[in-house]
Amino acid sequence: MMLVQIPDALLLRLAVEDLLFLEADLLDQWRLDEWLALYTPDAHYNVPPSDVDGDTADPDKALFYIADDHVRMRERVIRLNKVGAHSEHPRSKVRHLVSNVRVHREGDAIHARSSFIVWRSKDITSDAFVGHYLHRIIEADGGLKIASKTCVLDMEALRPHARISIIL
Amino acid sequence: MADFPRIIDDRAASRFLVPREAFTSEATFEREYAAIFDRCWLYLGHASELAEPGSFLTRKVARRPILFTRDKAGEYHALFNACPHRGALVCRERKGAARAFMCMYHGWTFGSDGHLMSLPGSSGYPDGFKTDPQKQMVHVPRMERFGDFFFISFAADGEDLATYLAEAGDYLRLVSEHSASGMQIVGGTQEYAIRGNWKLLAENSFDGYHAACNHSTYLEYLKNANGALGATPLSGIAHDLGNGHAMVEYTAPWGRPIAHWVPLWGEEGKAEIAAIHAALEARVGSERAERIAHRNRNMVIFPNLVMNDIMAVTVRTFYPTAPGYMEINAWALAPREESEWLRKYRLYNFTEFLGPGGFATPDDVEAIEKCQQGYASGGDGLVNDISKGMNREDGALFDDEEQMRCFWREWDRRLAAVEA
Numbered sequence: 057m058m059l060v061q062i063p064d065a066l067l068l069r070l071a072v073e074d075l076l077f078l079e080a081d082l083l084d085q086w087r088l089d090e091w092l093a094l095y096t097p098d099a100h101y102n103v104p105p106s107d108v109d110g111d112t113a114d115p116d117k118a119l120f121y122i123a124d125d126h127v128r129m130r131e132r133v134i135r136l137n138k139v140g141a142h143s144e145h146p147r148s149k150v151r152h153l154v155s156n157v158r159v160h161r162e163g164d165a166i167h168a169r170s171s172f173i174v175w176r177s178k179d180i181t182s183d184a185f186v187g188h189y190l191h192r193i194i195e196a197d198g199g200l201k202i203a204s205k206t207c208v209l210d211m212e213a214l215r216p217h218a219r220i221s222i223i224l
Numbered sequence: 225m226a227d228f229p230r231i232i233d234d235r236a237a238s239r240f241l242v243p244r245e246a247f248t249s250e251a252t253f254e255r256e257y258a259a260i261f262d263r264c265w266l267y268l269g270h271a272s273e274l275a276e277p278g279s280f281l282t283r284k285v286a287r288r289p290i291l292f293t294r295d296k297a298g299e300y301h302a303l304f305n306a307c308p309h310r311g312a313l314v315c316r317e318r319k320g321a322a323r324a325f326m327c328m329y330h331g332w333t334f335g336s337d338g339h340l341m342s343l344p345g346s347s348g349y350p351d352g353f354k355t356d357p358q359k360q361m362v363h364v365p366r367m368e369r370f371g372d373f374f375f376i377s378f379a380a381d382g383e384d385l386a387t388y389l390a391e392a393g394d395y396l397r398l399v400s401e402h403s404a405s406g407m408q409i410v411g412g413t414q415e416y417a418i419r420g421n422w423k424l425l426a427e428n429s430f431d432g433y434h435a436a437c438n439h440s441t442y443l444e445y446l447k448n449a450n451g452a453l454g455a456t457p458l459s460g461i462a463h464d465l466g467n468g469h470a471m472v473e474y475t476a477p478w479g480r481p482i483a484h485w486v487p488l489w490g491e492e493g494k495a496e497i498a499a500i501h502a503a504l505e506a507r508v509g510s511e512r513a514e515r516i517a518h519r520n521r522n523m524v525i526f527p528n529l530v531m532n533d534i535m536a537v538t539v540r541t542f543y544p545t546a547p548g549y550m551e552i553n554a555w556a557l558a559p560r561e562e563s564e565w566l567r568k569y570r571l572y573n574f575t576e577f578l579g580p581g582g583f584a585t586p587d588d589v590e591a592i593e594k595c596q597q598g599y600a601s602g603g604d605g606l607v608n609d610i611s612k613g614m615n616r617e618d619g620a621l622f623d624d625e626e627q628m629r630c631f632w633r634e635w636d637r638r639l640a641a642v643e644a
């Protein structure tokens with residue numbers, strides 16, 4: 057009997073996909089504390105605007121939609137867990153679709169590039185956020201942790217969307 | 225023109241009412257374009273956006289596509305971005321540098337000042353065709369600058385910009401004085417939309433009353449989680465700046481890059497902020513330095529330029545495309561000479577509070593959209609109450625509604641004045 061050999065590169069991609077799918081699933085279920093636990097303590101979460109090169113722009117030099125360090129990621133989760141986060145209370149329905157995951161290693165880090173569509177639906181509104189994710193992932197505690205995530209919107213503007221009140 | 229919903233402004237009884245129809249009526253929306261957006265001075269852009277001769281940007285202003293250019297001599301031009309031949313958009317890029325603009329339809333080519341430079345197949349046209357005034361790109365009837373802020377008006381006549389700005393001009397100057405070398409628009413534009421009437425955002429942009437309720441989670445974050453802010457309380461007053469412009473000016477617990485230190489910025493930051501403060505004092509005098517450094521200002525220049533000089537400086541403008549929908553553009557303004565460290569904090573401050581992904585703006589958006597939805601309940605004669613603080617003898621406070629009344633009085637005056 058012949059077993060098919062699975063190349064290491066493919067195994068790595070499967071492991072990363074598994075992480076990205078878990079992240080998407082936690083966000084869809086509003087399990088935000090568990091989502092935050094996927095990240096390293098020095099992580100960043102960024103959403104650049106549409107009129108800069110989102111793959112390379114620096115949130116310390118250009119105005120972003122979201123430029124969170126880990127402290128602010130934590131505060132974002134705390135806020136979204138409160139009734140007073142009016143934009144997300146009652147909570148919107150959220151669905152993250154992640155595909156076309158491409159992975160490569162660079163030193164200790166794994167860089168993943170993938171496509172996303174995130175739907176947010178609430179009362180009169182149903183909006184799709186379309187773009188690509190850039191994840192930087194490291195191996196820690198015998199597993200994978202996310203060190204940074206940049207959500208580059210492949211959109212001309214955030215319209216008609218009025219807000220990024222969910223986590224992309 | 226048909227009637228429009230009039231405000232009720234009864235100072236003796238401290239009553240101020242705005243009919244909800246003002247936010248929902250199609251006829252009122254069209255009347256606003258005729259009476260306000262086609263008459264008033266409207267913000268176009270900042271000089272720093274066209275830093276080099278030969279640079280350009282395209283932008284919609286009050287539904288109209290505008291091409292804003294700087295020619296090689298350094299002169300600025302505001303052109304309607306439509307080809308004199310058969311009307312196509314001439315420039316289809318957001319920004320860049322160009323010596324000429326070629327319309328992609330038949331190839332007519334224009335200079336930065338809009339003049340027709342060349343056209344293919346010119347033998348099919350009579351002599352003098354190329355220089356016929358009607359074959360040139362059209363300049364917006366009026367463009368003026370106030371400091372580095374450029375405004376346009378679609379009305380050929382009317383008061384000049386400085387007269388129009390009234391006392392608001394001094395606050396544009398105050399914002400410019402943050403810097404010794406000039407202010408600049410930081411790269412990156414927040415471009416979003418709200419499913420609500422544009423006047424709801426004008427109100428919201430300087431509404432001091434809603435913070436405690438609408439932004440409770442942001443205030444809790446400042447107080448508890450961050451734990452690194454100053455103890456300065458929220459407190460201040462409203463100013464009527466004339467011609468419908470108004471402002472609230474107040475102290476607040478957050479840090480200001482120019483130049484109000486908070487513990488979050490550490491001892492090193494303290495020294496840098498102190499140096500900025502000292503230089504500011506030397507440059508503009510202690511009274512003005514005091515206001516620049518320690519007071520926050522939310523200003524609305526009628527009808528739709530928001531200049532909020534708070535934990536960062538935001539320039540924001542917005543236009544309705546329907547009674548229940550508006551498009552918003554927001555930029556960050558900062559001193560050219562700012563250090564990397566402070567620029568980083570400024571932008572960190574900005575995204576913390578402001579914009580579609582901030583800890584506050586999404587809840588403003590929610591409030592605006594819920595108002596618009598509430599108005600669908602209809603009913604004749606339903607009105608909004610904007611009277612808070614009218615009964616005070618010694619002037620309205622920052623969390624009263626006087627600044628909104630200034631806006632509404634001008635709105636009412638202009639809509640009433642338009643040709644019947």
Ligand code: FES
Nearest residue numbers: 307309310327330
């Ligand atoms: S429409 Fe522009 S060249 Fe014909």
Ligand SMILES: [Fe+2]
Nearest residue numbers: 428439584588
């Ligand atoms: Fe607000």
